[in-house]
Amino acid sequence: MSTVKLEGLRNRTVAVTRPPERSAEAVELIEGAGGRALVAPTLELKEAHTESLREVCRRADEWDLVIFTSQAAVESLFQLCREFAGKIRKDCLVAVIGPRTARVAGEHGLRVDIVPEDYTAEGLLDALTGLNIEGWKVALPRTLSARKVLPRGLEMMGAEVLVAEAYRSGLPEDTGPAEELIDGLLEGKVDAVTFTSPLTVENLFKIAGNRRKELIEVLKRVKVAAIGPITLRKLEEHGITAVTPERYTVKDMIAALAVSMGEDVD
Structure with missing residues (x-):
């Protein structure tokens, strides 16, 4: 991505609401374009080495399909079960939500077989429709606060699904930023302001407390960017419009925001 495409960010203050460990790319893009990145996490991810995640490890050679919907899920599983890639069967398929999760999975020795064109739960289900997964044993390590679309869709396709809690998504301990x-x-x-999940939206409103209504009115007037349609839908519930990229990545979201902001100064 060229800096030219990001000129709309010059001298602008852009907030990044992702967890700090996931903010580096957005910060680099914003600051590289001459803007100011304000890292204000509204979400904290904590690894959860639960009994259900241990079961994913114990039953590694039973899975027909393992699905990762975030980098955090991959990292948490391999913290607990470093030998997982060597324990699964050679014919076990690995599906991931998008290219970044695919990269992290590959770094841990997994062969990634399925990456959907649409980086959502719905996109993953679409990518699996060509397979007959009836009777398959599917491991789905993730946060329990995620939407139920994916496990329900897999079960409707006849799969036996283990949803394993791999990490917890909650309010940050330090809400100061x-x-x-x-x-x-x-x-x-x-x-x-940029948002990368419905929880980053919801948690900002929780932190706002009695200033929630005032905050929503302000967000209707400033530029807002959502990484994809699910996050956009959460904002629209509150009457907030947002720029959304065609590809649901941080890079494309920042580029779409820059174009939008550049149009305002033309």
Whole structure:
């Protein structure tokens, strides 16, 4: 991606609401374009080495299909079960939500067989429709706060699904940066906000407390970017419009935001 495409971010303050360990790419893009990145995480991911995740490891040679919907799920499983890639059968398929998760899975020795064109749960289900997975044993390590679309869809296709809690998604222990973001928005000091999941939206509103309604009104007036349609839908529930890229990646979201902001100054 060229810097030219990001010129709309120059001298603009853009908030990144992802967890700090997932924010580096967005920060680099924003600051590389001459903007100011305000890292204000509204979400914290914590590994959860649960009994269900241990079961995924214990039954490694039973799985017909293993699905990862985030990098965090891959990392948590391999923290617990470093030998997992060597324990699964050679004919076990591995599906992931998108290219970044595929890269992390590959780094841990997994051969990734399926990456959907649409980086959503619905996209994964579409990518699996050509397979007859009736009777398959499917491992799905993820956070339990995720939508039920994927496991329900797999079960409707006849699969036996183990949803294993691999990590927990919650409010950050330190809400100070998010509160500073809210202050900045209400004071007119923030030009744009990026959201990468419905939880990053919901948690910002929780942190806002009695300032929630005022915050929503401000978000209707500043630039907002959503990584994909699921996050967009959560914003639209509150009457907030957002820029959404054609490809649901951080890079494409930042590019779409830059184009949108560049149009405003033309």
